[in-house]
Amino acid sequence: MNPFGLTPLEMEALKLSLRVSVWAVAASLPFGILAAWVLARLKFPGKSVLDGLIHLPLVLPPVVVGYLLLVLLGNRGLLGAWLHETFGITFIFTWKGAALASAVMAFPLLVRAVRLSMENVDRGLEAAARTLGAGPLRVFFTVTLPLAVPGVTAGAILAFARSLGEFGATITFVSNIPGQTQTLPLALYTLTQVPGGERAAMRLSLIAVALGMAALVVSEILARLYAARMKG
Amino acid sequence: MLDVHVRKRQGGFTVDAAFRSREAGVTALFGRSGAGKTSIINMVAGLVRPDQGHIIAGGRRLFDSKDSIDLAPEKRRIGYVFQDGRLFPHLSVRSNLTYGMRLAPRAERYVEFDQLVDLLGIAHLLDRRPGKLSGGEKQRVAIGRALLTSPSALLMDEPLASLDFAKRAEVLPFIARLAGEFSVPIVYVSHSLEEILNLADRIVVLDSGRAVASGPIEELMSRRDLQSVTGYTDCGAILTTVVDSHHDAQGLSHLRFHGGLLKVPRLAVALGGRVRVRIEARSVAIALVAPEQTSVQNILPATVEEILRENGSLVDVRLDIGCPLLARITPLALQTLDLKPGMRVFAIIKSVAVSHGVLF
Incomplete structure (x- = not known):
């Protein structure tokens, strides 16, 4: 047992869910910011195709995403075999795979929030920074990104919450292995499939509610801190 | 010294203007709104690319269509004070001021932080954020920020236009003092003859994208042929x-x-x-x-x-x-x-x- 009175199974699912979600967000954040910047600031042929690709997980059934990941990154998959042989990285049936599935599913939400925020950054400020001697990369890190912080935090928290709830893509891609890939929603689903699991299922549901609320509260606090900072 | 000759078509409008400034002092770009004033200094700063021409500042060629020279804005060392100030809202006044200063090569700096902060009367604002400044204070900080890069020319795009009358009177003397204090050519864009008569040594009169006259302000203002352009018809x-x-x-x-x-x-x-x-x-x-x-x-x-x-x-x-x-x-x-x-x-x-x- 432990301080919160959680059973080992619940504890394991909770820890795994947090680890998967944190990694999903941490690993996808740089790519999400880059994609958002590309969509917000650049004009190039095929931009709408890229936009569509990024948003695809939002409109596809999660199971389809999971299946595509399986085909692509399974040990016999196109990319999976190469990754396994060259780097010894295996996604399938591991928590890393669960994190990847979560990241892919949450990516459009992340990009959307960051992009909106970046589109609102006054380009005049970026031009001003250029005339002050800052190159494009420095402008990005000292002006664009700091001013897009509200979008980045909102996007990260949205993605984190989405990852906590990821089910379809995860179960299809990495299956439902206790301790390895059985995150909170998967554990909850398993409990609803066995007789007498209702009580435990309810407890897991409450944990999920608490986590979701916590994420929203953190998001709100960060937004207020930022607003206060900007006011000086 | 600034030597500018730029040509650019923008839709149905063509900017085709040439002017020079002296080593120091204020050169005013004067014209009604839509005369192409801002386009021209945007080209000097490197924010807009001319179709043809050349821009030379402090002996450096910043742009020359003949030799395909087109320096990026951050390489030009041209200070720019925007009409709307454009201070970075997430940085303190001090960080705004030092943003460009830190990027300027140490050997080429001729403006000292303390001296300029004193001159502009902004010492008491250093720890504030731009959001807490009045319009006049913002423009003074913006002027300081541009000048602290120790530029080879300072462009000012109607820096007083967004201020009310009292605030204008507050900022104008500071700009006038800069011209006396630092030996940097200042290009001052304005459609307000009042400001120009108070500040400028030389004036370039723009009309529909063309520089119709340029020279010492004393000579040009009493030229009758320019009075229809300047609208100042009573100048003796x-x-x-x-x-x-x-x-x-x-x-x-x-x-x-x-x-x-x-x-x-x-x-x-x-x-x-x-x-x-x-x-x-x-x-x-x-x-x-x-x-x-x-x-x-x-x-x-x-x-x-x-x-x-x-x-x-x-x-x-x-x-x-x-x-x-x-x-x-x-x-x-x-x-x-x-x-x-x-x-x-x-x-x-x-x-x-x-x-x-x-x-x-």
């Missing part, structure tokens, strides 16, 4: 003078200009201070002999240069008093005096009719 003369002496008992100050002394009501300006005065054409009278026993203080020997008719009812006479001066008289006066080019006459200017110049 613009004189840049130096305070020569004060005469408290008489309530007068003597200002020395190119052609002699001008007596004006006592000014609160130190001896040697530069004062720009404006004389309206209709406050200038002409006499064939120097009048005696008169209340008028300024009786200056002059030569009639040219007689310009203005829609029948009034006549402008261009006089030379060491610099150009317009006198607006009636056709009757012209007939009576029988004025002809080359005649030696006297220009009569009442002291109180000399508009109080702003000092810089």
Whole structure:
């Protein structure tokens, strides 16, 4: 047992869910910011195709995403075999795979929030920074990104919450292995499939509610801190 | 030194302008809105790319279409004060000021932080955020930020346009002092003749994207052909003078200009201070002999240069008093005096009719 009175199974699912979600967000954040910047600031042929690709997980059934990941990154998959042989990285049936599935599913939400925020950054400020001697990369890190912080935090928290709830893509891609890939929603689903699991299922549901609320509260606090900072 | 010749088509509008500035001092780009002023300085700063031409600043070629030279804005070392300030809202005033300063090569810095902060009177604002500043304070910080990059030229795009009258009067003297303090060419864009007459040494008049005239402000403002463009139709003369002496008992100050002394009501300006005065054409009278026993203080020997008719009812006479001066008289006066080019006459200017110049 432990301080919160959680059973080992619940504890394991909770820890795994947090680890998967944190990694999903941490690993996808740089790519999400880059994609958002590309969509917000650049004009190039095929931009709408890229936009569509990024948003695809939002409109596809999660199971389809999971299946595509399986085909692509399974040990016999196109990319999976190469990754396994060259780097010894295996996604399938591991928590890393669960994190990847979560990241892919949450990516459009992340990009959307960051992009909106970046589109609102006054380009005049970026031009001003250029005339002050800052190159494009420095402008990005000292002006664009700091001013897009509200979008980045909102996007990260949205993605984190989405990852906590990821089910379809995860179960299809990495299956439902206790301790390895059985995150909170998967554990909850398993409990609803066995007789007498209702009580435990309810407890897991409450944990999920608490986590979701916590994420929203953190998001709100960060937004207020930022607003206060900007006011000086 | 700034040498600009740029051409660019923007839709149906073509900017095609050339001008030069001196080593130091204020060159005003004047024109109505839509005359292409901002486009031109955006090209100088590297924010807009000209189709053709060249931009040379401080001996460096920043742009030259012939040799495909086009330096990025961050490589140009051109300071830019935007109309809307554009301070970084997430940084303190101090960080805003040092943003560009830290990026300038140490060896090329000629502006010192403490000195400039004092000059602009912003020392007490350093730890604040831009959101907490008034409009006038913001523009002073923006000017400081641009100048601290130790630029080879400073561009100012209507820096006072977004301020109300009182705030303008607050910022204007600071800009005037910069020009005296630092030897950097300043290009000052404005559609306000008032600001330009107070600040600029030279003026470039723009009309529909073209530079129709450029030169010392004293010469250009009394040119009749430009008055329809500038809208300033009552200009007799613009004189840049130096305070020569004060005469408290008489309530007068003597200002020395190119052609002699001008007596004006006592000014609160130190001896040697530069004062720009404006004389309206209709406050200038002409006499064939120097009048005696008169209340008028300024009786200056002059030569009639040219007689310009203005829609029948009034006549402008261009006089030379060491610099150009317009006198607006009636056709009757012209007939009576029988004025002809080359005649030696006297220009009569009442002291109180000399508009109080702003000092810089």
